[in-house]
Amino acid sequence: MAWTQWRKLANQDEWFDDKFDYAGPSCYELGTGGARGGNIQIHYVGETKNEKSRMKCYAAHGSHLSEIIDDHLARGWCLFYRGRSHGSKTEAVAMQNNLLAKHKYDWNMVLNSDDCRD
Numbered sequence: 001m002a003w004t005q006w007r008k009l010a011n012q013d014e015w016f017d018d019k020f021d022y023a024g025p026s027c028y029e030l031g032t033g034g035a036r037g038g039n040i041q042i043h044y045v046g047e048t049k050n051e052k053s054r055m056k057c058y059a060a061h062g063s064h065l066s067e068i069i070d071d072h073l074a075r076g077w078c079l080f081y082r083g084r085s086h087g088s089k090t091e092a093v094a095m096q097n098n099l100l101a102k103h104k105y106d107w108n109m110v111l112n113s114d115d116c117r118d
Helices: 051-061 063-074 089-102 106-113
Strands: 007-011 026-033 041-048 078-085
Touching (some): 007 051, 026 051, 026 089, 041 089, 041 106, 051 063, 063 106
């Protein structure tokens, strides 16, 4: 299974929730970049039992990351995500944990230092 292409979730005060199609378990990354998807910097990794529902939550109000997302959007960045489907939530959690062990995702580190969990 491969990552999807990056999809735009938001830019400044506009949120996009109409292009989500996968309603199963996935591991996903959130990143910020230019309006056309250039130079995306990955900030966060998460997992979910329903990617479509989870991304709609981010697109509606930023979810538990709303403050940090709003800050980046206010600075002119766009929010993007990509996902990788899995057969179960357990597999998605394992991939997330593997990625967290290998990479330093700055938004995960900020949230984890505040004892917040996704």
